[in-house]
Each structure stands twice: as C-alpha cells, then as structure tokens.
Amino acid sequence: MTDETPGTAGATDPGGSRQVRVVLVDDHRMFRAGVQAEIGRTDETGVDVVGEAGDVEQAVSVITATRPDVVLLDVHLPGGGGVEVLRRSASMMGAADSPVRFLALSVSDAAEDVIGVIRGGARGYVTKTITGADLVGAIFRVSDGDAVFSPRLAGFVLDAFASTDAPPVDEDLDRLTQREREVLRLIARGYAYKEVAKQLFISVKTVESHVSAVLRKLQLSNRHELTRWAAARRLV
The missing domain is CATH 3.40.50.2300 (Response regulator)
Structure with missing residues (x-):
C-alpha cells in the first residue's frame, strides 16, 4: 500500500x-x-x-x-x-x-x-x-x-x-452468472484451466464447462477473443 x-x-x-x-x-x-x-x-x-x-x-x-x-x-x-x-x-x-x-x-x-x-x-x-x-x-x-x-x-x-443516459448494466455481461464472470476474468488474465480450478476450488472439467458457456453467451470463438472482450470492458 x-x-x-x-x-x-x-x-x-x-x-x-x-x-x-x-x-x-x-x-x-x-x-x-x-x-x-x-x-x-x-x-x-x-x-x-x-x-x-x-x-x-x-x-x-x-x-x-x-x-x-x-x-x-x-x-x-x-x-x-x-x-x-x-x-x-x-x-x-x-x-x-x-x-x-x-x-x-x-x-x-x-x-x-x-x-x-x-x-x-x-x-x-x-x-x-x-x-x-x-x-x-x-x-x-x-x-x-x-x-x-x-x-x-x-x-x-x-x-x-x-446519469439517466448511461445504461445501469452491461447487457452482455449481465447474461453471465457470477461464477462465469469469475472464470472469465481469470482466463482473460492468462490463467490456465488448472490454475483457474485451483483459484475457485472447482474441477478443471467445470472450468471448461464455464468457458464454453461464456463463449456461447458472448458469441465468441476462443479465449483470445474473450481476452480482448474483457480488456475492452476493463474487466482485467
């Protein structure tokens, strides 16, 4: 500090x-x-x-x-x-x-x-x-x-x-569950699936399922696009 x-x-x-x-x-x-x-x-x-x-x-x-x-x-x-x-x-x-x-x-x-x-x-x-x-x-x-x-x-x-002009939430981000947001941030920061699993106390298979859900909901193709998407919204 x-x-x-x-x-x-x-x-x-x-x-x-x-x-x-x-x-x-x-x-x-x-x-x-x-x-x-x-x-x-x-x-x-x-x-x-x-x-x-x-x-x-x-x-x-x-x-x-x-x-x-x-x-x-x-x-x-x-x-x-x-x-x-x-x-x-x-x-x-x-x-x-x-x-x-x-x-x-x-x-x-x-x-x-x-x-x-x-x-x-x-x-x-x-x-x-x-x-x-x-x-x-x-x-x-x-x-x-x-x-x-x-x-x-x-x-x-x-x-x-x-502000009455700004939307209260990001509609794309709002499609994701809290857990999916956590996985998204860690993946966008460059964590491997095993590292994400360790951070969140879940299995690698569960991480893979969350990543697939995030890509589907955001209409993205891979983790590189996901990283760019997250960086554009200052989530990492």
Missing part, C-alpha cells in the same frame, strides 16, 4: 478512546498479514482486527460470528466474489442487528467491480495503493456511516447512479 488518498485525514481517533472492530476478507493470506501488521496495532490505530477469511464461505461465517463494525472486503474471492459475501451476509443478519458496514479494498479499479459492490451494499471502495494511515481513516469514516472512495473511483459511482 502506497500513496492513494481517499480524503480521510483526521478521521481516526488519536486519543484511543474508541475502537473499530474489523474483519479482513481477502484470498491472499500474505496480503491479509500485511494489512494486519499495518493497521492492527490497536493501541495506535484504534482498529481491532477480530477475524479473517479467504473465501466467501469463510467470510460469511466469520462475519456472522463476530458482528464486526467494518468488513474490509476484496472484490474477487473464491466462491462467488465480494458481491456474494454482501448478499449472503445481508440475508443472515437481521435489520435489528448492529449494522455491519463494508469497505471494498481491491487491486481492481474497474468500473464494473466498483459499481457491483456498491449496488450490493458496500459503503465505499478503495484500491490497494492506499496508505495504512488513510486506510485506518477510511475504516473509521465507514464505521460512522460515511461513504468513502479513492478519488478517481467516485466518478464511476456518480456516473452509474446519477
């Missing part, structure tokens, strides 16, 4: 009188360890990391068990992605519960990813270029109910929700 600032200066609690309970959801264990080391010094930051998860199933289990104040949520996760975590968490936690707020923290800056998790209920979206101090500030602001975005990403949300 380096230098992107979402305008969160002064949002932390320097006196240490308040703590925000946080769950980290990211499929890269080393990244979770790095975030934990950066922001998890509770006495200094006021952030108490109460749980971690690496896929959708783990995330829903940990979130419902710990009821954190804020969930730092990666967009691309095995088992259905960040949108699936949002959907399932909402269905398992009643309205009477203390609100659990979600802040997307992702390497992706694709408009489709940003809009997808915000529509799913996340309160903000920052990329992994954010500094540790700014991430702490973003966590506190989201805990307070504010919406927080890395500067350049806010425009995606404004365009999607404020």
